[in-house]
Amino acid sequence: MSEVGLKVMIMESEERISTGVKGFDKLVEGGLIPGKVYLIVGPPGSGKTTFAMQFLLEGARNGERVAYVSLVHDPREAAKDMARFDPSIWVYVNSGNLILYDFGKVLWKSAGKPPTWGGVLSEIRTLAQTSKISRLVIDPLSAIEFRGDNPAEKRAELSSFTRSVENLGVTTFFVSELTELDRYTEEHYISHGVIMLHYFLDEEKADMVRAIQVLKMRRTKHKTGLFLMRFTDRGLEVLDKPPL
Ligand SMILES: Nc1ncnc2c1ncn2[C@@H]1O[C@H](COP(=O)(O)OP(=O)(O)O)[C@@H](O)[C@H]1O
Ligand SMILES: [Mg+2]
Numbered sequence: 001m002s003e004v005g006l007k008v009m010i011m012e013s014e015e016r017i018s019t020g021v022k023g024f025d026k027l028v029e030g031g032l033i034p035g036k037v038y039l040i041v042g043p044p045g046s047g048k049t050t051f052a053m054q055f056l057l058e059g060a061r062n063g064e065r066v067a068y069v070s071l072v073h074d075p076r077e078a079a080k081d082m083a084r085f086d087p088s089i090w091v092y093v094n095s096g097n098l099i100l101y102d103f104g105k106v107l108w109k110s111a112g113k114p115p116t117w118g119g120v121l122s123e124i125r126t127l128a129q130t131s132k133i134s135r136l137v138i139d140p141l142s143a144i145e146f147r148g149d150n151p152a153e154k155r156a157e158l159s160s161f162t163r164s165v166e167n168l169g170v171t172t173f174f175v176s177e178l179t180e181l182d183r184y185t186e187e188h189y190i191s192h193g194v195i196m197l198h199y200f201l202d203e204e205k206a207d208m209v210r211a212i213q214v215l216k217m218r219r220t221k222h223k224t225g226l227f228l229m230r231f232t233d234r235g236l237e238v239l240d241k242p243p244l
Contacts, residue, residue, distance in 0.1 A: 020058025023238035042197030
């Protein structure tokens with residue numbers, strides 16, 4: 001086989017893992033490339049934490065060990081929210097396959113100030129190495145404080161953090177609130193993929209509607225449009241149609 005042919009074969013056979021969100025994987029050639037860092041971004045209430053929890057549960061169901069790292073809220077609250085859709089979450093929490101890590105308590109409250117990139121990284125490294133996790137969620141990334149103020153310094157801090165997390169070989173979701181648009185644009189460049197959740201008013205129906213969009217997904221022929229996303233009794237699902 002020619003060198004080009006071999007390269008094409010390798011690219012096509014790259015392993016993909018499911019996000020556990022019904023209807024989503026087909027937007028990204030069947031799933032995520034493992035071991036990379038992804039970003040999920042959107043306004044409050046758009047479904048970020050639920051998406052991230054479904055991604056972790058998918059791993060736990062496959063017998064993987066996974067971790068949800070909360071930087072602000074008690075992570076048990078997110079697990080309780082998720083239990084409404086899938087009560088089996090407690091089976092994985094109790095068996096230690098889904099680790100709920102309360103970083104907010106460890107790093108924020110004890111030090112009396114927001115966590116730093118270095119502090120979070122060293123905790124994650126320990127967690128990844130001692131617990132051998134394959135999937136990780138950090139929620140929300142926006143709680144971590146930059147040391148530097150200028151954009152170049154921020155970019156350097158975030159990029160070194162992301163690279164260090166990627167070196168752990170754990171498929172990771174950074175959850176990001178879309179509240180300060182200018183403050184967190186760097187993470188879009190640095191992550192392997194960016195998924196954006198939309199939550200807006202459908203004026204005709206006088207109701208809010210949810211949609212999902214893949215802004216970026218390296219090495220992937222992905223859809224770029226907005227797809228309707230909704231909560232069902234089993235959690236979030238993506239439909240093969242536009243939101244309006
Ligand atoms: N059973 C449900 N049916 C419909 N919507 C729900 C249900 N459970 C939660 N929600 C919606 O999900 C929102 C929270 O989703 P979440 O994933 O925590 O969002 P985010 O992390 O983006 O703030 C709630 O504010 C509510 O609007
Ligand atoms: Mg959330």
